[in-house]
Amino acid sequence: MHNIIEMQHITKRFPGIVANDDVNFTLRKGEIHALLGENGAGKSTLMSILFGMYRPDEGVILKNGEPIQILNPNDANEHGIGMVHQHFKLVEVFSILDNIIMGAEPTNFGFIKRKEAKENILELCKQYELLVDVDAKIQDVSVGMQQRTEILKMLYRHNDILIFDEPTAVLTPQEIKQLMITMKNLVNEGKSIIFITHKLDEIMEVCDRVTVLRRGKAIGTVEIKNTTKEELSKMMVGRDVVFEIEKKPQKLGDVVLEVNDLTVVSDRTKKHVVDHVSFRVRKGEIVCIAGVDGNGQSELGLVLSGLIKATSGQILISGDDVTQKSIRYRNDHGLAHIPEDRHKHGLILQDNLANNLVLKKYHINPFQRHGIINKEPIFELGNKLIDHYDIRSGQRLKTRVGSMSGGNQQKAIIARELDKDSDVLLSIQTVRGLDVGAVEFAHRQIIKARDEGKAVLMISFELDEVMSVSDRILVMYEGQIVKNVMAKEISIEELGLYMAGVKRDTVFVDDLSKPIPASIEGDQTHE
Amino acid sequence: MNDMMTKLKSKWLRFKETDGFHTLMGSLFAIGVGLLIGIIIIILVNPSESGEGILRLIKGFMNHPRGAWIGLGQLLYRITPLIFTGLAVAFAFKTGLFNIGASGQYTVGLFAASMVGILGDSLGGFQWIVAVFAGMAAGFIWGAVPGIFKAFFNVHEVITSIMFNYIGMYLVNGLLNSSFLRTRVVDGTTNRTLVVDQAARTSYGPFNAIFPNSGLDISFLIAVAVAVILFLVLNKTVFGRELKSVGMNRDAAKYAGVNEKRSLILSMAIAGMIAGLGGALFILAPSTRNLGNAYAIENVILPAGFNGIPVALLANSNPLGVILSTLFIGHITLGGASMQSVGFVSEIVDIIIGVILYFSAFALIMTQYLGKFKDYVAKRKKDKSLPPSTEEVKEGKQ
Numbered sequence: 001m002h003n004i005i006e007m008q009h010i011t012k013r014f015p016g017i018v019a020n021d022d023v024n025f026t027l028r029k030g031e032i033h034a035l036l037g038e039n040g041a042g043k044s045t046l047m048s049i050l051f052g053m054y055r056p057d058e059g060v061i062l063k064n065g066e067p068i069q070i071l072n073p074n075d076a077n078e079h080g081i082g083m084v085h086q087h088f089k090l091v092e093v094f095s096i097l098d099n100i101i102m103g104a105e106p107t108n109f110g111f112i113k114r115k116e117a118k119e120n121i122l123e124l125c126k127q128y129e130l131l132v133d134v135d136a137k138i139q140d141v142s143v144g145m146q147q148r149t150e151i152l153k154m155l156y157r158h159n160d161i162l163i164f165d166e167p168t169a170v171l172t173p174q175e176i177k178q179l180m181i182t183m184k185n186l187v188n189e190g191k192s193i194i195f196i197t198h199k200l201d202e203i204m205e206v207c208d209r210v211t212v213l214r215r216g217k218a219i220g221t222v223e224i225k226n227t228t229k230e231e232l233s234k235m236m237v238g239r240d241v242v243f244e245i246e247k248k249p250q251k252l253g254d255v256v257l258e259v260n261d262l263t264v265v266s267d268r269t270k271k272h273v274v275d276h277v278s279f280r281v282r283k284g285e286i287v288c289i290a291g292v293d294g295n296g297q298s299e300l301g302l303v304l305s306g307l308i309k310a311t312s313g314q315i316l317i318s319g320d321d322v323t324q325k326s327i328r329y330r331n332d333h334g335l336a337h338i339p340e341d342r343h344k345h346g347l348i349l350q351d352n353l354a355n356n357l358v359l360k361k362y363h364i365n366p367f368q369r370h371g372i373i374n375k376e377p378i379f380e381l382g383n384k385l386i387d388h389y390d391i392r393s394g395q396r397l398k399t400r401v402g403s404m405s406g407g408n409q410q411k412a413i414i415a416r417e418l419d420k421d422s423d424v425l426l427s428i429q430t431v432r433g434l435d436v437g438a439v440e441f442a443h444r445q446i447i448k449a450r451d452e453g454k455a456v457l458m459i460s461f462e463l464d465e466v467m468s469v470s471d472r473i474l475v476m477y478e479g480q481i482v483k484n485v486m487a488k489e490i491s492i493e494e495l496g497l498y499m500a501g502v503k504r505d506t507v508f509v510d511d512l513s514k515p516i517p518a519s520i521e522g523d524q525t526h527e
Numbered sequence: 528m529n530d531m532m533t534k535l536k537s538k539w540l541r542f543k544e545t546d547g548f549h550t551l552m553g554s555l556f557a558i559g560v561g562l563l564i565g566i567i568i569i570i571l572v573n574p575s576e577s578g579e580g581i582l583r584l585i586k587g588f589m590n591h592p593r594g595a596w597i598g599l600g601q602l603l604y605r606i607t608p609l610i611f612t613g614l615a616v617a618f619a620f621k622t623g624l625f626n627i628g629a630s631g632q633y634t635v636g637l638f639a640a641s642m643v644g645i646l647g648d649s650l651g652g653f654q655w656i657v658a659v660f661a662g663m664a665a666g667f668i669w670g671a672v673p674g675i676f677k678a679f680f681n682v683h684e685v686i687t688s689i690m691f692n693y694i695g696m697y698l699v700n701g702l703l704n705s706s707f708l709r710t711r712v713v714d715g716t717t718n719r720t721l722v723v724d725q726a727a728r729t730s731y732g733p734f735n736a737i738f739p740n741s742g743l744d745i746s747f748l749i750a751v752a753v754a755v756i757l758f759l760v761l762n763k764t765v766f767g768r769e770l771k772s773v774g775m776n777r778d779a780a781k782y783a784g785v786n787e788k789r790s791l792i793l794s795m796a797i798a799g800m801i802a803g804l805g806g807a808l809f810i811l812a813p814s815t816r817n818l819g820n821a822y823a824i825e826n827v828i829l830p831a832g833f834n835g836i837p838v839a840l841l842a843n844s845n846p847l848g849v850i851l852s853t854l855f856i857g858h859i860t861l862g863g864a865s866m867q868s869v870g871f872v873s874e875i876v877d878i879i880i881g882v883i884l885y886f887s888a889f890a891l892i893m894t895q896y897l898g899k900f901k902d903y904v905a906k907r908k909k910d911k912s913l914p915p916s917t918e919e920v921k922e923g924k925q
Contacts, residue, residue, distance in 0.1 A: 307782060328784030337782075345782040348775045355768075359783045368765045 666803015
């Protein structure tokens with residue numbers, strides 16, 4: 001197998017940061033080659049260079065041994081290089097068919113030959129076993145189908161070097177499995193794939209080789225069959241990573257978050273998205289709401305934080321009924337919140353890091369006095385958080401948050417929320433898009449918060465996270481809580497049955513209204 | 528002395544690093560390009576008179592027949608309303624809103640102030656103050672309505688504020704034509720409103736002594752004060768921070784606990800209030816030059832509001848920058864007017880302003896390129912003196 005793409009001595013600098021530092025990377029024909037690295041290690045930059053979105057400051061790119069110039073994505077396309085971006089580049093109101101042919105429409109005297117295009121696409125769908133409804137509009141189809149549309153876009157343009165930028169971050173487990181099969185089909189048909197990810201299990205499953213980047217440098221390229229997950233993570237992070245985090249025994253305190261019969265009715269569908277939910281969270285415990293995405297967890301998170309209104313029911317924080325209170329009131333009275341959507345809610349991307357780190361505090365002393373912003377304490381706080389939580393950025397406090405890597409953005413949110421003086425931490429999809437090093441870090445911080453006596457309510461769609469971090473698990477299915485169980489007393493398989501709605505505990509809500517049976521608490525504290 | 532120099536120098540160095548400096552440089556660059564193109568057009572149109580034309584364009588206010596000093600006074604007088612509408616647009620921009628309704632807000636402010644100015648005889652010495660506040664209140668309401676529509680019904684403020692320009696203008700004209708007001712406040716022969724009472728006029732302040740008979744009055748000082756206040760509010764206060772965060776990311780501001788609907792409405796209302804204040808001070812001016820204190824009842828939207836948009840854009844919405852950009856635009860407009868006497872059309876100035884706007888939109892990109900060029904030069908210099916290893920560069924950057 002020969003090298004179809006060689007990137008030699010690539011260096012790319014941005015203000016304040018060297019994103020790629022003398023990186024060498026080769027892709028063989030017919031392989032799936034993973035590009036592994038922490039957030040901000042330079043994976044996306046390297047691939048953006050290959051795809052023509054950035055030009056390297058130094059270095060050359062060879063295709064089949066011949067040096068090529070890639071000045072823009074069109075050049076890349078000419079050379080057969082296609083990319084599925086992490087955030088899809090699709091027109092929401094166009095049909096899948098139109099999205100696929102957009103920019104490469106077959107025409108007859110200026111008229112689009114839709115019929116011919118459709119036949120071609122259906123042919124491709126069959127050949128690669130990609131299931132899409134070509135006439136459906138993008139806004140109406142699932143994320144998985146949108147991704148398959150992106151893949152078809154590349155195939156339709158006869159690309160044979162396919163770049164997947166963190167394709168699994170947005171998919172459900174079933175869709176991930178399907179994607180893995182698709183990727184294998186693609187290489188069997190002679191395509192070559194570059195797979196950007198930081199999920200080690202996926203790399204071990206489908207890839208042939210892996211190149212690891214760390215802080216802009218290529219650490220090495222290894223064959224998958226000669227390596228292990230542990231070795232890879234060590235290469236990636238530069239130290240040993242602990243997958244299992246040790247937890248101290250629980251020291252349970254008072255109930256600080258009390259939810260009674262909470263209901264949210266969707267404006268649009270009139271469905272009970274959160275359906276008479278009741279539970280308690282005590283100081284010193286991590287309660288995790290598990291469930292398949294779309295069973296009302298997002299809405300539960302939003303209603304607890306105050307971003308949407310409850311239709312009925314009650315939310316109490318430290319005995320204080322906050323159901324009708326404003327978001328600011330909740331923020332100031334003991335609620336910290338790591339939101340599900342960090343770009344929409346968590347950060348002001350155009351603003352700098354200092355302002356984002358003080359986003360929930362600038363209105364209180366000493367960050368302001370008599371309505372006038374006080375810069376010194378804001379900078380002090382910012383510097384403290386940056387150092388303590390290892391938030392990496394080009395220009396520290398002055399960095400525009402939008403220019404930071406996703407992982408460091410998330411770190412900034414985690415830093416802000418954990419630093420907040422609060423009794424309850426509501427953390428939703430805490431580690432989405434984070435690499436193993438950062439995941440370990442985030443989980444350690446959350447467990448530390450629990451040991452310091454905060455009540456933690458996590459909402460997570462990832463079972464690994466649910467099992468490794470939580471003390472107690474609540475399973476949510478179709479807006480209702482169908483299981484309340486200590487994490488140690490349930491297996492992943494059984495949990496899956498509750499999540500899928502196969503099993504459910506009937507008398508559940510009544511159970512929850514009572515305090516947790518003393519025996520369970522006792523067991524926990526004595527461990 | 529030396530101390531002060533080093534202090535000034537360090538201040539200057541710090542200022543050079545700020546975003547404000549980069550914007551200023553970008554705007555100056557755009558102005559240079561705009562003037563260059565204007566000069567080329569002047570030369571192409573009429574080569575023989577071009578020398579005089581260019582001179583007059585550049586001299587601007589200094590063309591005044593009574594000399595540059597009085598010309599300066601007249602320039603300040605002319606630009607004062609524009610500062611207000613420019614601020615009204617700029618303030619809204621800073622909070623993420625496009626206030627295209629400054630004309631309507633200006634008109635209702637002008638109307639409310641002149642009604643108090645004509646009919647409020649019983650107010651005595653307070654008449655002008657009440658008139659000013661009436662204008663501000665009218666503008667406030669006219670700005671708030673598009674804000675309310677945006678906050679509660681998600682109707683884009685551009686659409687509502689354009690419509691409110693027309694609604695404001697027709698409402699004012701309609702009211703003036705009503706049987707009650709027609710007989711009391713309108714001069715039937717000129718179809719203009721009556722001149723406001725003497726007691727309702729603002730004061731010349733010190734300006735009649737400084738710039739005799741230029742028309743300049745204290746509203747210029749008020750305009751500068753408003754610009755300074757807006758600058759401080761936006762950059763130094765919690766309130767301003769909240770307005771700006773709503774502009775940058777409404778959802779995140781809401782998440783952070785900002786009452787985003789209230790902020791949005793207040794942003795638009797304050798912008799409207801500033802425009803309304805501009806209209807009020809315009810109509811209450813003590814000088815009758817340019818018929819400043821009578822409103823012509825025509826079905827035309829007053830251009831003052833729209834002219835605020837280029838001013839705000841050129842200033843990159845910085846309230847203090849608005850003063851500078853109005854000064855410049857006022858200056859070349861006067862230059863353009865004076866060019867007419869040597870056979871050029873004053874519309875050349877509009878072309879220049881248009882070109883400047885185009886380029887100031889690219890200002891940020893251009894400052895980036897300038898920055899890169901500077902880096903390149905600096906690197907070349909450094910390379911010659913001591914070539915750094917790549918290792919060093921990286922260490923420094925991290």
